[in-house]
Amino acid sequence: MYSMPFSLQKNKVIVAKCFIFLCLSYPAAQLFYTYSQNTIGTNPHKTIMGVTGEWGFICLLLSLLVSSLRRWLCLFLRALKVKFGRRLADWNWIIRCRRMIGLFCFFYASLHLAAYLWLDIGLDWEELYYDVKDRPFILVGISGWLILTLLALTSPNICMRKMGRYWRTLHRFVYLAAVLACLHFYWLAKLGDNRPVIFTLLLAILLLDRILFSTIFSNTLKDDGMEAKR
Amino acid sequence: MNGSDITKESIYLHRRKFIAAAVSLLGTSSAFNKVLAANTLDEQLTSLHDITHYNNYYEFSTNKEAIAILAQDLAITPWEITIGGEVEKPLVIDVSQLLNDFQSKRFVYPLRCVEGWSMVIPWQGFQLQQLLEKVKPTANAKYVKFNSLFRPSEMIGQRRNVLEWPYVEGLRLDEAMHPLTILATGLYDKPLPKQNGAPLRLVVPWKYGFKSIKAITSIELTAEMPTTSWMKSSPSEYGFYANVNPTVAHPRWSQRREVRIGELKKRKTKMFNGFENQVADLYKGMDLEANF
Secondary structure, eight states, X not given: OOOOSSOTTTTHHHHHHHHHHHHHHHHHHHHHHHHHHTOSOSOHHHHHHHHHHHHHHHHHHXXXXXXXXXHHHHHXXXXXXXXXXXXXXXXXXXXXXXXXXXXXXXXXXXXHHHHIIIIISTTOHHHHHHHHHHOHHHHHHHHHHHHHHHHHHTOSHHHHHHHTHHHHHHHTTHHHHHHHHHHXXXXXXXXXXXXXXXXHHHHHHHHHHHHHHHTTTTTTSOOOSSSOOO | OOHHHHSOHHHHHHHHHHHHHHHHHHOOOHHHHHHHHHTOOOSOOOOHHHHHSSOOBTTTBSOTXXXXXXXXXXXXXXXXXXXXXXBSSOEEEEHHHHHHHSOOEEEEXXXXXXXXXXXXXXXXXXXXXXXXXXXXXXXXXOEEEEEEOOOTTTOGGXXXXXXXXXXXXXXXXXXXXXXXXXXXXXXXXXXXXXXXXXXXXXXXXXXXXXXXXXXEEXXXXXXXXXXOHHHHHOTTTOOSOOBOOTTSOOSSSXXXXXXXXXXXXXXXXXXXXXXXXXXXXXXXXXXXXXXX
C-alpha cells in the first residue's frame, strides 16, 4: 500500500505546535529585531513593557481558550452535520497544544518583569520598595507572575503524574492569575485606553463559557467515554 | 535645498550652544541671565523628529504617535488671543502681532511628562510676564486661567469626552510671572509645529507637561483658583500645582524616575525638574504632598 511520507492527520499535534510556536515567538522576535535596527519607535522602554505585558496576557487568554474551543468546535460541527468532529473526543488533541501556550505566557510575563526590574528600577531594591508602596498594581503583577512560575515549574509530564489530583488543583490558580492580570492592566492604563476593558471582556466570555457548560449545558455534550472529561 | 542639507544638525546645535554661552557672558538682563544659567544644561537635546512625533495632545488622539499626522489638519491662521479678566487693559490680539511685539528668545528646557518620560527641547518664545505686564493685572488678580481651542471639526479627539473640552489650565499669578515661565512660539528655530501646540503654547519647565497648555485661545486673570481639565477629570490624581516632585507618586506612574527619550533605561527625576534653586521659594511653607 502506498504510504505518505508525512501524514498531516497523524502529525497534526506537531504541525499545530510548530504553527503556534512561530506565531507566538513573532512578537518577541519583532521586538528584538526592531530594537537592533533602531526602528522600535520613540520610546523603546514603553514599547518593550507594553508588548511583553500585552502578549503575556494574550497567551494567558489563548491558553484558557483551548478547552472552550474544543467544545465550540464540537457544537459547530454537529450543527453542520459532518461526519468527523462531532464528538468531544475528536478534539482532544488540541488540548495537547495548551502547555506550550501556557509556557509562552510565562515567557512574556518573565520578560515583562525582567524589563521592569532592569530597565525601570535599574535593579535598585530601594526603588522597588517605594514602587510597591506607592503603586499596588506592581505587587498584583508580581503575585500573578509568581503563580505563573509555579504553573510553569510543574508543567512537565512527570510533575503531572507525581502530583496526581493536586496538579489539577494547583493549575486552577491560572484563573486567579488571569484576574490579577486584569486588575494590573486596569490600574496602570491611562484615561481613554480601552484595552483593559477588551481583555476583561474576553476573559469574562471564557469564564462564562465554563460556568455555562458545567451547569446549564452540562448534558449537551455527553461524555462518550473517549474524552478526558472530569 | 534646505538649511539642513548644508549644515549638519549636530554642528549647528553645537554652534548655538556656543552662542548662547557667549550671550550669557555678555550679560543682557539679569532675569534672562538667571534663566540661561539654569539652562546651561549639559544634556543632549532630544532630536527634532522625536519631539515632533511623540506628543500627548488629547484634542487629537490619546495615541502619542498619531498626533503628528492628525494635527496637520488644524487651521492656525488667523488666530486671535483674548487676554481679559482681572486686568486694567484687556487685549484681543492676533498671534502674528504678538510675535512682532515680543522678541523671541531661545529657552532650552527639559519637559517632564507625568507619564514618566522626558525630553530636552530648545524652545523659542518670550516670558509670560512680559505679556502680563502689558495688560496690567489688577490687585484682585491671583490666578491665571488658560483656555485652549475647542474645534471638534478639526480636533477629532474632542469628539470623545475623554476630558472636558476645551482644555483648561491655570497657574498662580506668581508662577505665571516667574522668569522661567514662557509662551512658546517655536522650537529648533522653526515655527511651532502643530502637534506641539501651534501657534502658541505655555511652557512651565518645573511642572509636569500637562500644565503646558497648547493652542491657547484666551488667557484670563482671576481671583479664584481655576479648576483645570485634569482636576475635573480625576481630582485624586491631578492637583492644581502639578510640580515635578519625585517624592509624591501618581497612582499609575512612579514620579521617582523617568525615561529620557533616546535612552532605554530610566533615570532619577529631580525635584522641580532640576529648577529647585529657582522656584522652591514659590512654595515655601506649603505642604507639597497635599498641594500636589
